[in-house]
Amino acid sequence: MSATVDIRFRLNGVDTEVTVPAGMSTLEMLRERLDLTGTKYACGEGECGACTISVDGVTVNSCLMFAADCDGRELLTIEGLVASPVGEVLRASFARNGAVQCGFCTPGIMMQAQHVLRKHKGCERADLQRAIEGNLCRCTGYVKIIDSIAEACVTADTEQGA
Amino acid sequence: MGAAVDIARGETLIGKRVPKMDAPEKASGRTRYIHDINLPGQLHAKILRAGVVHARIVSIDTSAAKALPGVHAVITAADVPWQRPIGVAKDHLPLKTDRVRSPRDEIAAVAADSAEIAEAALRLIKVTYDPLPVVTSAEDALRPGAPLLHGEELTWTAPDGRREVLHAPSPDNVAMTFNYAQGDVARGEAESDTVVEDVFWLHYVTHCCMGVSGVIAEFDADDNLRLYSNTQVPFLHKREFAELLGIDPGRIRVIQPPIGGGFGSKLDIYPFEPIAIFLAKITQRPVKLIFTREEEFLASPTRQPVLLKLRSGCKRDGTLTFRTVDTLHDNGAYTSWGATTPFVMMQTISSLYRVPHCQYRTRAVYTNNPYAGSFRGYGNLQATFAVEAHMDKLAEAVGMDPVTFRLRNAQEPGEITPQGMHFKSCGFKQCLETAALRSDFRRKHNEYRAKWHDSNPLKRGVGMASMLHVGGGAKIYPSDGCGTILKIDDFAHLTLITGASEIGQGSETVLAQLVCEELGLPLSAVTVVNNDTDITPWDVGVHASRTTFVAGNSAIGAARKAKAKILAAAAAKLELPVERLGLRAGCVVETGSGNRFIEIGKLIRSLHFSDKAELVMTTHYYEPPSQHQDREFKGDVSAAYAWATQVAEVEVDTMTGIVRLLRITGAHDVGRVLNRLGIEGQIEGGIVMGQGYATTENLIVENGVVRNPSFRDYKLVTAPEIPAIDISFIETMDGEGPQGAKGVGEAPAICVAAAVANAIYNATGVRLYALPFTPENVYRALKGQAQPPVWRVAS
Amino acid sequence: MSGISNYVAPRSLDEAAELLRAGNVTLLAGGTDLMPQSRNGRTQLRPTLMSIRRVAELRGISEAAGNVRIGALTTISELRDSVLVRERLQALWQACDRFASDQIRNAATIGGNICNASPAGDTLVPLLVLDAQVELASKSNGTLATRAVPIADFLLGPGQTARAATEILSGIVLALPPRHFISSFFKFGTRPALDISLISVGLAARRAGNALHDVRVAFGAVAPRPIRAPAAEAALEGKALDDGVIAVAAAAAEAEIHPISDVRASDWYRREMVRNMFTRVLAHVRDR
Numbered sequence A: 001m002s003a004t005v006d007i008r009f010r011l012n013g014v015d016t017e018v019t020v021p022a023g024m025s026t027l028e029m030l031r032e033r034l035d036l037t038g039t040k041y042a043c044g045e046g047e048c049g050a051c052t053i054s055v056d057g058v059t060v061n062s063c064l065m066f067a068a069d070c071d072g073r074e075l076l077t078i079e080g081l082v083a084s085p086v087g088e089v090l091r092a093s094f095a096r097n098g099a100v101q102c103g104f105c106t107p108g109i110m111m112q113a114q115h116v117l118r119k120h121k122g123c124e125r126a127d128l129q130r131a132i133e134g135n136l137c138r139c140t141g142y143v144k145i146i147d148s149i150a151e152a153c154v155t156a157d158t159e160q161g162a
Numbered sequence B: 001m002g003a004a005v006d007i008a009r010g011e012t013l014i015g016k017r018v019p020k021m022d023a024p025e026k027a028s029g030r031t032r033y034i035h036d037i038n039l040p041g042q043l044h045a046k047i048l049r050a051g052v053v054h055a056r057i058v059s060i061d062t063s064a065a066k067a068l069p070g071v072h073a074v075i076t077a078a079d080v081p082w083q084r085p086i087g088v089a090k091d092h093l094p095l096k097t098d099r100v101r102s103p104r105d106e107i108a109a110v111a112a113d114s115a116e117i118a119e120a121a122l123r124l125i126k127v128t129y130d131p132l133p134v135v136t137s138a139e140d141a142l143r144p145g146a147p148l149l150h151g152e153e154l155t156w157t158a159p160d161g162r163r164e165v166l167h168a169p170s171p172d173n174v175a176m177t178f179n180y181a182q183g184d185v186a187r188g189e190a191e192s193d194t195v196v197e198d199v200f201w202l203h204y205v206t207h208c209c210m211g212v213s214g215v216i217a218e219f220d221a222d223d224n225l226r227l228y229s230n231t232q233v234p235f236l237h238k239r240e241f242a243e244l245l246g247i248d249p250g251r252i253r254v255i256q257p258p259i260g261g262g263f264g265s266k267l268d269i270y271p272f273e274p275i276a277i278f279l280a281k282i283t284q285r286p287v288k289l290i291f292t293r294e295e296e297f298l299a300s301p302t303r304q305p306v307l308l309k310l311r312s313g314c315k316r317d318g319t320l321t322f323r324t325v326d327t328l329h330d331n332g333a334y335t336s337w338g339a340t341t342p343f344v345m346m347q348t349i350s351s352l353y354r355v356p357h358c359q360y361r362t363r364a365v366y367t368n369n370p371y372a373g374s375f376r377g378y379g380n381l382q383a384t385f386a387v388e389a390h391m392d393k394l395a396e397a398v399g400m401d402p403v404t405f406r407l408r409n410a411q412e413p414g415e416i417t418p419q420g421m422h423f424k425s426c427g428f429k430q431c432l433e434t435a436a437l438r439s440d441f442r443r444k445h446n447e448y449r450a451k452w453h454d455s456n457p458l459k460r461g462v463g464m465a466s467m468l469h470v471g472g473g474a475k476i477y478p479s480d481g482c483g484t485i486l487k488i489d490d491f492a493h494l495t496l497i498t499g500a501s502e503i504g505q506g507s508e509t510v511l512a513q514l515v516c517e518e519l520g521l522p523l524s525a526v527t528v529v530n531n532d533t534d535i536t537p538w539d540v541g542v543h544a545s546r547t548t549f550v551a552g553n554s555a556i557g558a559a560r561k562a563k564a565k566i567l568a569a570a571a572a573k574l575e576l577p578v579e580r581l582g583l584r585a586g587c588v589v590e591t592g593s594g595n596r597f598i599e600i601g602k603l604i605r606s607l608h609f610s611d612k613a614e615l616v617m618t619t620h621y622y623e624p625p626s627q628h629q630d631r632e633f634k635g636d637v638s639a640a641y642a643w644a645t646q647v648a649e650v651e652v653d654t655m656t657g658i659v660r661l662l663r664i665t666g667a668h669d670v671g672r673v674l675n676r677l678g679i680e681g682q683i684e685g686g687i688v689m690g691q692g693y694a695t696t697e698n699l700i701v702e703n704g705v706v707r708n709p710s711f712r713d714y715k716l717v718t719a720p721e722i723p724a725i726d727i728s729f730i731e732t733m734d735g736e737g738p739q740g741a742k743g744v745g746e747a748p749a750i751c752v753a754a755a756v757a758n759a760i761y762n763a764t765g766v767r768l769y770a771l772p773f774t775p776e777n778v779y780r781a782l783k784g785q786a787q788p789p790v791w792r793v794a795s
Numbered sequence C: 001m002s003g004i005s006n007y008v009a010p011r012s013l014d015e016a017a018e019l020l021r022a023g024n025v026t027l028l029a030g031g032t033d034l035m036p037q038s039r040n041g042r043t044q045l046r047p048t049l050m051s052i053r054r055v056a057e058l059r060g061i062s063e064a065a066g067n068v069r070i071g072a073l074t075t076i077s078e079l080r081d082s083v084l085v086r087e088r089l090q091a092l093w094q095a096c097d098r099f100a101s102d103q104i105r106n107a108a109t110i111g112g113n114i115c116n117a118s119p120a121g122d123t124l125v126p127l128l129v130l131d132a133q134v135e136l137a138s139k140s141n142g143t144l145a146t147r148a149v150p151i152a153d154f155l156l157g158p159g160q161t162a163r164a165a166t167e168i169l170s171g172i173v174l175a176l177p178p179r180h181f182i183s184s185f186f187k188f189g190t191r192p193a194l195d196i197s198l199i200s201v202g203l204a205a206r207r208a209g210n211a212l213h214d215v216r217v218a219f220g221a222v223a224p225r226p227i228r229a230p231a232a233e234a235a236l237e238g239k240a241l242d243d244g245v246i247a248v249a250a251a252a253a254e255a256e257i258h259p260i261s262d263v264r265a266s267d268w269y270r271r272e273m274v275r276n277m278f279t280r281v282l283a284h285v286r287d288r
């Protein structure tokens, strides 16, 4: 039978301790152990990005990460993101620009978008398209998602400048 | 980006960019989809699927699974002798009794403390099978002597021993047939100067909703069933579930959590829902069943694959003369909505263009393949693909350009087609002209064609296709209605209770807008309730692009009654004639001057607290003025019809076969734009879904087995691949539509593949008759190595 | 279900090698192969799961004495963001640019890509044409020792490498290419990324005028492992690139590949694409 591991990490700014089975994925830990259901399961093999979270400042598919491997790291999920100023900018932009339809892929794309804003290598449309190439959306055709991130880039810029 | 609407100043919301009401919640990850709901005491269910294609079940041994700690129930068909068949033809038992007809077939199911335990239990179930010969194509299924999939009658024995035949045997594997005719095709052919005939193959694709299928079933102590389900048709399914369980439909409550994508996939009952219900009944615990993505690929419906033979003709002057269509629908192992797509296909065949003589024939044939459900566009992508290929071929044959040829045959307002459809509003010609103009179609079409033989391996092409689709509901049942209950509380907060479900398309927001428009209230004053059959009034479901039209008219009706009530009360209170009063910006105002008399909230409070207290609470039921078609499929099935033309511009790499979609120019007759943001989103999403159908998506089915059940090998379009999209709205202000609008949900996905095929021809001189246009398929065709589809159907 | 009974995360290479020596260890880097493979049963996890993420010696890209060393834990994103890689190791950069998606590039390591030894592994083709060596560390006789193996010898077949169970891949070493050295990688796919290579083409050479010297050609996804194509290399060596030479080289390449048919493509199509894309890569070099 699978062993358990005691791990400790910062989750959305809060020190967190959990005991997880060694084979558990971070996605399962977030959803089933920590009740953070904003991170979605949609494929479980890294193809769709619905489970995107940020670990030590970079986004990853939480379905591909062993929960045990969260030990000592800093995690940000959609729940933490929307409580931050960047998250607010993104949420407002996503709503205003019509980026959300069924909404199932949205938290993952919000997470990827915050990564884009953090890395901020220019906000050319083509770069933004590539930046979200790991996030599938079946409803929107991506146009309005790209609009939203582009607008958030500009907003984030002006706010930084101010 | 449009400026924000200032509702306080009484501006209209119609046509504006109105953000979806549920967007902030969804973007925050707070929306609770079915996957996120956990009920106290809930068990987790998993289904054992056959894995074999066609076999007799010899034995099932569940003893080891039952003995696993944490397992509460393991069921097979033997445990639910009272189960009844489901589906469009009632040919499908949720748990299979003695025979499996498809690898997805449900053999047993487990309810356990966790999904992992349920999964482990499945592995302990031992099933032995006796293989049967496999039927892997519809053509094979029709051959004399082919193994029969449903050769025996399906009976049901009631607890009192009474036997009922629920599905008659099919002696020839034919599940359903559709025949339609208008005029006399022989005469049409005799009058033709040019005749073309081709066979087309339209492949398997599947919905790929981002949220996988799931359900939670729960019985209360009085044996009432509460079902958390993502069905698109809660009221009709309530009845079916009741039948299935042998209980009164009144005992069933369907609660619809927000849905992670629909697109038609939740229009039928699939075995997992009854199975969860069985388990809940047996364990007396809430049972949650969620698919894996692999299961979603294997066991959710597909789009209907079609082999289609089309023969069409025209006169030298470009007038269409006739069309003869024969199609073979691979029905798969059981019958779901896919089999009924001819209903829509024949509309395109008979009525997209004026064709005096038409004959249409379909057979849906049982095989061991996956079975098709309804999917956005409902057969229309398939029919349009063939029809629009022939429009280009005929145009070329008579030496006309594609636009002129189409304009010559296009429908006009007022037309009543031989099939009985009445086009009260029709912007088809504007669609054609606008799309042609904005894409510079004629010039490019000539220019690209001239470069077929030059040395550049990268070729460009433009292609056009148009579509006709129901835009005012579709009376596929005797009713196509929707009810609304509306109440306004004493703070002028409005609760709109509608029968129409929100499936991500934004209907909630549009309905709220329509009501606000009548009552002069801001969107923030509205709560929409649309997800609980114990609360919401009757509706036939989300399908056929009907919600904005039908539910919208229903909501407007309720709002107008509320308005009359408010104004009457205001007139009495203010002692003014009611004609002088209107509602605007949350107030009762003087019409004309706009002077404010009283806030609506205050007025309503005075009603509530008066000695003859009265509530502003209204109901309205809207039934569109359409007809249930007759047995010959004639009749005006929709209250309005939507039109569109799309031009695709592509680049074909002749060294790889890669087709890149550069631009889609779409012109859509939508009646009227209600929410610009929402409608753009629908159209963009539909176009990209159409792009996937045309170029990337392909559910590979070999010998009954799905070979690529994952996003790794089933490719949805990703963000870098989308084309530039240019959309024009043709606003024909439909007389029956809510504020003039028509339905648009399905339209944008319909033309893309057809337009891309025409564009590939314009780029290369090679016409493709089979989807999808994946690099290898296109490359083969360019090299003359492709096997075009052939019609080898026993008649 | 995983049969893991123990999870360890050593902090030094020495410690990691020691744990490996004890045996029954599955090594975990980014997990982007390991997680899906362990779930679908393609890989059986051993009782001890060892995350090497904290081993600092395995990180970073450095340049010294004309050599570039890439730590095994370097992620694909780090390679893609590296100016050194972009400017001097173009083929590797191109592979990283076309690799999976941002989220996966952020997690996936080059060491994992090599040890996973997929015939379609995208960094392998550039590493082949860049003549890279892999560095393997172990403590098989008590002290930490390393050996270097040319990548071509390291890759044995699908999922099979010359790595002993007690060894850890610590890094990749390659000579910094000289001036006028060109390298290029082409991945066949319909989209920029998130696509498994249907076929891939790698080319590296020193360019003198219109002629190529020291030519290396490699192909991915057309044999059980990514392969060098010596006959194609010979056909190009020292020759000025023109249509004739290109055609001869493309024909030579065809004889060196053994593609299969699967759900993604037929062997016929893979062959055609190797010829066409190799031709295109060469024409591109010629016209540059």
Ligand SMILES: Cc1cc2nc3c(=O)[nH]c(=O)nc-3n(C[C@H](O)[C@H](O)[C@H](O)COP(=O)(O)OP(=O)(O)OC[C@H]3O[C@@H](n4cnc5c(N)ncnc54)[C@H](O)[C@@H]3O)c2cc1C
Pocket: A045, A046, A047, A064, C026, C027, C028, C029, C030, C031, C032, C033, C034, C035, C036, C052, C072, C073, C098, C099, C100, C101, C104, C107, C108, C109, C110, C111, C112, C113, C114, C115, C116, C120, C121, C122, C123, C163, C167, C168, C169, C170, C194, C195, C196, C197
């Ligand atoms: C959706 C998706 C898309 C992908 N796309 C691509 C793509 O485009 N191109 C491509 O090439 N690959 C792709 N991959 C595969 C995968 O991401 C890469 O192979 C990646 O580089 C593996 O690295 P990792 O760090 O995640 O390895 P892990 O999964 O952690 O390990 C892989 C294997 O290598 C072993 N291992 C890892 N590091 C070491 C070491 N230092 N020493 C010894 N053994 C070690 C592990 O034990 C394991 O057996 C994709 C994967 C997914 C899920």
